Amino acid sequence: MATQDVEPGSAQRLDKDTRETLVTVVRHAFLLSWSFVVLFPLYWLASMSLKPPGQANSLPPDWIFLPTVYNYIQLAQQSDFVGAFVNSLVMVGASVVLVLLIGVPAAYVLSRYDIPMERDVLVWILSSRMLPPIAVVLPFFIIFRELNLFDTRIGMVLMYISINLSLVVWVMKAFFDGIPETLEEAARVDGATQFQGFRKVILPAAKPGIFSVAIISFIFAWIELLFGLVLTSFEAVPVTLFVYSFIGSRSIEWSMLAAASTAMIIPVAIFLIAVNKYLAAGLSFGVVIKE
Amino acid sequence: MARITIDDVTKRFGDGDDSVVAVDDVSLDIKDGEFVVFVGPSGSGKSTLMRIVAGLETQSEGDIEIGDAVVNQLGPRARDIAMVFQNYALYPNMTVEENMSFGLKMSTDMSDEEIEETVTSAAEMMDIDKLLDNRPGELSGGQQQRVALGRAIVRDPNVFLMDEPLSNLDAKLRAEMRTEINRLQNDLGVTTLYVTHDQTEAMTMGDRLVVLNYGELQQVGTPLECFYRPANQFVAGFLGSPSMNFYEGEVEGGTLRADGFDFDLTERMQTSAGDRGALVLGARPEDISLHDEPVTDHEFEAVVDVVEPMGSISYVYLQAVNQSHDQTFIVEIDGQRPISEGSRVYVEIPDEDIHLFDAASGETIHQRKLDSEAEIALEDGMQTVSSSSD
Numbered sequence: 001m002a003t004q005d006v007e008p009g010s011a012q013r014l015d016k017d018t019r020e021t022l023v024t025v026v027r028h029a030f031l032l033s034w035s036f037v038v039l040f041p042l043y044w045l046a047s048m049s050l051k052p053p054g055q056a057n058s059l060p061p062d063w064i065f066l067p068t069v070y071n072y073i074q075l076a077q078q079s080d081f082v083g084a085f086v087n088s089l090v091m092v093g094a095s096v097v098l099v100l101l102i103g104v105p106a107a108y109v110l111s112r113y114d115i116p117m118e119r120d121v122l123v124w125i126l127s128s129r130m131l132p133p134i135a136v137v138l139p140f141f142i143i144f145r146e147l148n149l150f151d152t153r154i155g156m157v158l159m160y161i162s163i164n165l166s167l168v169v170w171v172m173k174a175f176f177d178g179i180p181e182t183l184e185e186a187a188r189v190d191g192a193t194q195f196q197g198f199r200k201v202i203l204p205a206a207k208p209g210i211f212s213v214a215i216i217s218f219i220f221a222w223i224e225l226l227f228g229l230v231l232t233s234f235e236a237v238p239v240t241l242f243v244y245s246f247i248g249s250r251s252i253e254w255s256m257l258a259a260a261s262t263a264m265i266i267p268v269a270i271f272l273i274a275v276n277k278y279l280a281a282g283l284s285f286g287v288v289i290k291e
Numbered sequence: 292m293a294r295i296t297i298d299d300v301t302k303r304f305g306d307g308d309d310s311v312v313a314v315d316d317v318s319l320d321i322k323d324g325e326f327v328v329f330v331g332p333s334g335s336g337k338s339t340l341m342r343i344v345a346g347l348e349t350q351s352e353g354d355i356e357i358g359d360a361v362v363n364q365l366g367p368r369a370r371d372i373a374m375v376f377q378n379y380a381l382y383p384n385m386t387v388e389e390n391m392s393f394g395l396k397m398s399t400d401m402s403d404e405e406i407e408e409t410v411t412s413a414a415e416m417m418d419i420d421k422l423l424d425n426r427p428g429e430l431s432g433g434q435q436q437r438v439a440l441g442r443a444i445v446r447d448p449n450v451f452l453m454d455e456p457l458s459n460l461d462a463k464l465r466a467e468m469r470t471e472i473n474r475l476q477n478d479l480g481v482t483t484l485y486v487t488h489d490q491t492e493a494m495t496m497g498d499r500l501v502v503l504n505y506g507e508l509q510q511v512g513t514p515l516e517c518f519y520r521p522a523n524q525f526v527a528g529f530l531g532s533p534s535m536n537f538y539e540g541e542v543e544g545g546t547l548r549a550d551g552f553d554f555d556l557t558e559r560m561q562t563s564a565g566d567r568g569a570l571v572l573g574a575r576p577e578d579i580s581l582h583d584e585p586v587t588d589h590e591f592e593a594v595v596d597v598v599e600p601m602g603s604i605s606y607v608y609l610q611a612v613n614q615s616h617d618q619t620f621i622v623e624i625d626g627q628r629p630i631s632e633g634s635r636v637y638v639e640i641p642d643e644d645i646h647l648f649d650a651a652s653g654e655t656i657h658q659r660k661l662d663s664e665a666e667i668a669l670e671d672g673m674q675t676v677s678s679s680s681d
Contacts, residue, residue, distance in 0.1 A: 182376040183382065185376070185380065186380035188347070189347070189452075190368075190442075192393075192397045193368070200393075204384035
């Protein structure tokens with residue numbers, strides 16, 4: 001230890017406690033400044049939404065102002081916005097439920113059974129994400145028009161599923177791979193059928209992973225703009241498109257844009273808080289399950 | 292409780308030319324209440340054989356009977372077995388109590404009160420009644436092991452299957468649990484199959500050992516029988532720690548010419564050897580003596596390579612002075628006896644402690660002598676086992 005060091009010059013060396021304190025201070029300083037980098041845009045957005053119109057984008061910014069919910073009231077009175085918000089909630093919510101219903105069992109089967117050409121199947125599933133969305137948006141448009149899915153909620157749900165399915169399958173496969181197979185075997189020896197073993201033992205053990213992919217899928221679908229722009233016109237317009245509409249060709253309604261954007265964050269925040277306790281474990285992809 | 296019959300069971304993994312035979316035509320009778328240990332190195336097929344009995348693998352050929360029924364077509368749930376896994380396989384999302392009651396809920400019609408009562412009494416038996424509300428992640432390895440055992444005994448099954456249950460524990464805990472499992476098995480009297488690669492566990496736990504290698508049955512017998520009367524070179528080398536020393540050599544006129552020394556075969560050995568040209572001589576480290584000066588004319592000179600003091604005993608690794616290869620052999624000596632690396636000693640391999648094996652097949656052709664009392668005890672044990680398993 002440094003304190004027991006008798007070499008010349010050791011007096012200048014810091015003892016262990018001081019070093020540890022210093023490390024803690026530097027670490028906290030770094031984390032605080034990083035938090036600032038992450039949180040400042042959110043603060044800026046929220047504060048903009050609480051400023052009266054005209055003041056939102058003033059330069060220099062008004063750091064001190066009287067908050068008002070005027071923008072939110074305006075927003076709530078626009079039936080289009082409420083409609084699009086609810087539309088998005090329903091479509092995105094349904095797509096998350098469906099993508100889990102399809103993707104989780106698929107991942108389980110890929111993890112547990114010997115599937116011929118398993119690697120190829122997995123890469124094929126991933127290939128749905130290999131093209132940039134802009135490259136497939138026109139084919140999507142034509143297919144949707146032919147199948148009468150254009151501007152329908154069902155069409156949008158299918159589109160969201162296609163965006164998220166590969167993510168769910170890949171992440172959940174990795175997660176199931178981390179859950180020892182002996183758990184199902186123990187359940188079968190205990191008298192459960194294979195399906196009961198999956199439902200009562202494996203699914204609960206995979207809960208952190210499921211919640212993680214659910215929240216990520218939700219966010220991906222919730223913020224989707226490009227496909228919504230091309231594949232909807234009136235009936236199935238998602239909330240992102242509505243927010244986008246505040247950016248006009250001549251002017252931008254900053255305070256309304258900020259209020260709508262802040263409102264968009266709320267469902268994600270609620271979802272995140274609700275499943276928070278599973279996320280830490282889930283985002284480590286099952287490593288905690290292993291003993 | 293039930294007897295188990297394994298009848299000509301073969302298990303192949305894969306198809307056609309790529310297939311691997313994991314279990315090769317094994318037949319075995321395990322009587323009601325017996326504690327049988329499957330032992331062998333990795334890849335010997337011991338776990339596969341147990342998994343076939345459990346119904347977790349399906350055999351390629353042959354029949355499994357539990358009780359008096361052929362269970363080939365039955366899944367694990369219908370076989371009335373309980374299994375303890377190497378990694379315990381406790382359900383991570385359930386408390387200890389839920390882990391233990393899961394099997395009863397799945398496989399019986401017991402009411403919740405009955406289940407609770409049964410679980411509590413099993414938990415008391417395993418001394419885990421204070422842990423019932425904890426989740427597996429909150430328990431130490433030893434506690435998890437006890438819960439896994441508790442989960443097995445609470446079901447009161449026909450058969451216990453234990454797949455290397457102690458291998459994740461530290462040495463001290465392993466010794467404790469070994470005794471505990473022995474006691475449990477004695478108290479409950481449930482037919483038990485136990486898989487291990489650890490020959491100490493095998494020797495100390497089972498009524499009978501089933502020694503497997505490359506999926507083939509090598510020997511079935513009591514631990515002492517397998518130790519003192521090994522059926523072949525593999526069993527002789529596998530049981531006992533450190534392993535038996537083997538010296539291969541050619542027979543010339545009643546003398547075995549091994550690498551570095553000659554050994555005069557006794558008449559009894561020569562009769563056993565018949566007209567075989569090549570033999571393997573086997574002698575256990577604890578049976579060989581080291582002398583500072585030659586005492587008999589049977590001895591040969593060797594150089595001490597390494598000494599491993601273990602406390603009450605030491606293991607001495609030696610090479611014969613005249614040998615041409617680098618291989619060493621091991622001799623166990625008293626821990627207090629001074630011996631230094633590089634010194635020369637005279638090695639005596641007593642005639643009566645020697646095993647001889649056919650060099651080609653590995654089959655035992657000559658067994659060592661035992662004290663007359665031990666011989667009688669061993670014969671009695673062998674008869675008891677064979678008559679009861681018939």
